[in-house]
Amino acid sequence: MTRMTTALAVLICVALPLPAAAWGSIGHQVTALIAYDHLTPAARKQVDTLLTADPDTLTPPDFASRSVWADKYRNSHRQTAAWHFADNEIDKPDLDAACFGLPRLSPGQLASQGPAKDCVVNKIEQFRAELADPHTAQTERLLALKFLIHFVGDLHQPLHAADHNDKGGNCVRVEAAGGHRAPNLHAYWDGSVLEPLGASPAAIAAQLDANITPAKVAAWSAGNVRAWAMESFELAKSVTYDLPSKPTCDEYGSVTLSAVYRQRAETVAGEQLEKAGLRLAAMLNGALAR
Ligand code: ADE
Ligand code: ZN
Ligand code: ZN
Numbered sequence: 200m201t202r203m204t205t206a207l208a209v210l211i212c213v214a215l216p217l218p219a220a221a222w223g224s225i226g227h228q229v230t231a232l233i234a235y236d237h238l239t240p241a242a243r244k245q246v247d248t249l250l251t252a253d254p255d256t257l258t259p260p261d262f263a264s265r266s267v268w269a270d271k272y273r274n275s276h277r278q279t280a281a282w283h284f285a286d287n288e289i290d291k292p293d294l295d296a297a298c299f300g301l302p303r304l305s306p307g308q309l310a311s312q313g314p315a316k317d318c319v320v321n322k323i324e325q326f327r328a329e330l331a332d333p334h335t336a337q338t339e340r341l342l343a344l345k346f347l348i349h350f351v352g353d354l355h356q357p358l359h360a361a362d363h364n365d366k367g368g369n370c371v372r373v374e375a376a377g378g379h380r381a382p383n384l385h386a387y388w389d390g391s392v393l394e395p396l397g398a399s400p401a402a403i404a405a406q407l408d409a410n411i412t413p414a415k416v417a418a419w420s421a422g423n424v425r426a427w428a429m430e431s432f433e434l435a436k437s438v439t440y441d442l443p444s445k446p447t448c449d450e451y452g453s454v455t456l457s458a459v460y461r462q463r464a465e466t467v468a469g470e471q472l473e474k475a476g477l478r479l480a481a482m483l484n485g486a487l488a489r
Contacts, residue, residue, distance in 0.1 A: 231262055232263050234351075237476065265349075269348075319350050357388060364449070388439060407476075408473075415473065
C-alpha cells in the first residue's frame with residue numbers, strides 16, 4: 200500500500216462505526232459499571248488491589264475494561280470457548296446436559312485449567328469458590344475475578360443461556376430492518392439491542408442504575424447461579440425466540456425483528472443488565488467480605 204492509501208485506510212477504519220459490539224463490549228461494560236457502583240468499600244478495595252497488580256495486557260487494567268478480558272483470552276485459549284454459555288435447548292430443557300453433566304474439578308485442579316466441556320453456570324460457581332478462598336494462589340484469584348466479571352454478564356444474555364439448535368441464535372440471520380446492524384439474532388442480543396439505551400456504556404449504566412430501587416436489589420440479589428440461568432433461559436423462550444419462525448443451523452434462515460419485538464427486547468436487555476450488575480456485585484461482596 201502507498202502511504203496515501205494507508206492513510207486513507209486508517210481514516211476509513213476510524214471514521215466508520217464499528218460492527219455491533221458483543222454483550223462483549225457495551226453489555227459487559229455496563230454490567231461492570233453497575234456492579235462496581237454496588238460493591239462494598241471492603242470488596243472494592245480488594246478488587247482494586249487485585250486488578251492493580253495484574254500484569255496482563257489483553258485489556259486496560261480497570262474493572263470495566265477487564266469485563267471483556269475473557270473474550271480476548273478466548274482467542275488464544277480456545278479450550279475456554281464453551282465456558283461462555285449454556286446451550287439449554289428451548290424444546291428440551293436440560294441444564295445439566297447443557298453443562299456437560301456439570302463436571303467437577305479434580306482435587307487441586309484450578310478452575311482456569313478445567314475441562315473444555317463445561318458451561319457458564321458451572322464456571323461461575325467454580326471461580327466464585329476460588330475467589331472466596333483465601334488459600335487460592337493470587338494468579339488464580341486474578342483469573343477467577345476476570346472470568347467472573349465477564350461470565351455473570353454472559354449468563355444474563357438470554358442467548359447465552361438458551362439454544363434452538365442454532366448456536367444460541369448465531370445461525371439465525373436477521374433482516375436489516377429497524378436501524379440495527381446485527382448480522383444474526385445472537386449479535387443483535389449481544390449488542391445492537393443495547394445501542395438505543397444510551398450513547399455510551401457509562402451513560403447506559405447511569406440510566407439503568409438510577410432505575411434500581413432497594414426492592415429490586417433485594418429481589419434480584421437472591422437466588423443462585425442456576426436460578427439466574429433458568430430465568431435468562433425463560434426470557435429467551437418467551438421473548439428472544441418469540442419470532443415468526445425459528446430457523447436452526449440446518450436451514451440458516453432469516454427473520455425480521457418487528458418494532459414490537461425490538462421494544463420488548465430493549466426493555467428485557469436493560470433489566471438483564473441491571474440484574475447482572477447487582478448480582479455480580481453481590482457475588483463479589485460475598486466472596487471478598489474480609
Ligand atoms: N455457540 C454455541 N452456542 C452458543 C451460545 N449459546 N452462545 C454463544 N456462542 C455459542
Ligand atoms: Zn463471553
Ligand atoms: Zn454472545
